[in-house]
Amino acid sequence: MADTEVEHALPSEPQSRHVVYCGACSLPPEYCEFGGIVKKCQDWLQKNHPEMYDRLWSEDALAAATSTLSLDAQKRAEKDAHKKALKAEALEQKHLQQIAESKVTIKRVERNKRKFVTTVTGLEAFGLENKKVAKDLGKKFATGASVTKVPSGGEEIVVQGDVSEEIEEFLLEKYKVIPEDNIELVEDKKKKGAGAGG
Amino acid sequence: MFKKDISPGSKSKVKSSVQRAIRNQLVTTYPLLAPHIDEIIPKKEQLDAMKIPDRVTLYLIGPTPLFYQHMTDALLPHLRLVHRFPTCFPSIRIDRGAIRFVLSGATLMAPGLTSTGGRLPNGDAEEKGAYGEHGRKDGEEKGKEGWYGGRELEKGEPVVVCAEGKEEACAVGILSMGTKEVKEKGKGPVVEEGHYLGDGLWRLVTE
Numbered sequence A: 001m002a003d004t005e006v007e008h009a010l011p012s013e014p015q016s017r018h019v020v021y022c023g024a025c026s027l028p029p030e031y032c033e034f035g036g037i038v039k040k041c042q043d044w045l046q047k048n049h050p051e052m053y054d055r056l057w058s059e060d061a062l063a064a065a066t067s068t069l070s071l072d073a074q075k076r077a078e079k080d081a082h083k084k085a086l087k088a089e090a091l092e093q094k095h096l097q098q099i100a101e102s103k104v105t106i107k108r109v110e111r112n113k114r115k116f117v118t119t120v121t122g123l124e125a126f127g128l129e130n131k132k133v134a135k136d137l138g139k140k141f142a143t144g145a146s147v148t149k150v151p152s153g154g155e156e157i158v159v160q161g162d163v164s165e166e167i168e169e170f171l172l173e174k175y176k177v178i179p180e181d182n183i184e185l186v187e188d189k190k191k192k193g194a195g196a197g198g
Numbered sequence B: 001m002f003k004k005d006i007s008p009g010s011k012s013k014v015k016s017s018v019q020r021a022i023r024n025q026l027v028t029t030y031p032l033l034a035p036h037i038d039e040i041i042p043k044k045e046q047l048d049a050m051k052i053p054d055r056v057t058l059y060l061i062g063p064t065p066l067f068y069q070h071m072t073d074a075l076l077p078h079l080r081l082v083h084r085f086p087t088c089f090p091s092i093r094i095d096r097g098a099i100r101f102v103l104s105g106a107t108l109m110a111p112g113l114t115s116t117g118g119r120l121p122n123g124d125a126e127e128k129g130a131y132g133e134h135g136r137k138d139g140e141e142k143g144k145e146g147w148y149g150g151r152e153l154e155k156g157e158p159v160v161v162c163a164e165g166k167e168e169a170c171a172v173g174i175l176s177m178g179t180k181e182v183k184e185k186g187k188g189p190v191v192e193e194g195h196y197l198g199d200g201l202w203r204l205v206t207e
């Protein structure tokens, strides 16, 4: 809808302010100190908005920020920040562990006699979007690649043809987040009615 | 209210009659927003509604969150909207020490407002102005700097919570105690169950 919008000759400028949000913790950068991942926030800000970094994290700014707190409150705030940092670290560990334990399954499925499709499941655990990967696969193999819902909930990518090994190679090369050991190739055994001959 | 993460619900289009009613309600609740209402909810844009847990509806245009509403309570601004139009919502200010409590989802207590770093309306109902910036009475030339309202706010009114030493607001909620009483009593809960920076509503993906 928005792209069909016609320019109006409105006299007044838009009044909306544009606020920068931290690329690491998502808060306005002046609140990063409460986000629990201060080090990452600082790195992001220094890289992306150096002038703001200087303003917020200069010695003067820090001194002013703590001068109004009592010594006791400062200590408590410090302890609080430490706790938050530990929590953030634990969360990241959990994320890494999740990646280590997850698997991408590439399966060869026989549709009709000698006609195959290949399905891919489990990409989500690695932070990959099925739709995007399907598009990349479609381009790579110049074939149909679509995302469909599976009865057990969740989604799978269906690629036309018997291309399991090629997909594995492609995934490893293009999406480095998936360790090689976390990809498994399987074959769907023929269902009833199929393969009477042989 | 949004301490837990929220997974995005499906969006539905708001009927144009309802969209009009919401615009009217917003201007009534937040008179200072009136000059900007066409910018916030342009007439020709489609307003969407997303149901989120605890009977809360979030209103958005495209991916941009605007307001949320618990059942049929007052429409409250999403903090991203407050940041876009900071002077248009009744605001109070907490001292620096209270920030980390509010940002962990704790109830905002009176001492965080009555201390030297805190700010409440000055009680002069004649004064009008831009919250956090300046206020003045009719006929006065120069406004008061660092103004946080003339008129006292009543229990049940929506309020934006700013913070000492910070430019942007950090929370939104409903007053569970009027600001006059906050000053008189100096203790007790003032804003419970609010929306704050970093909570589930803040982190909700609306793309």
Ligand SMILES: [Zn+2]
Residues within 6 Å of the ligand: A022, A023, A024, A025, A026, A027, A029, A031, A032, A035, A041, A042
């Ligand atoms: Zn940050």
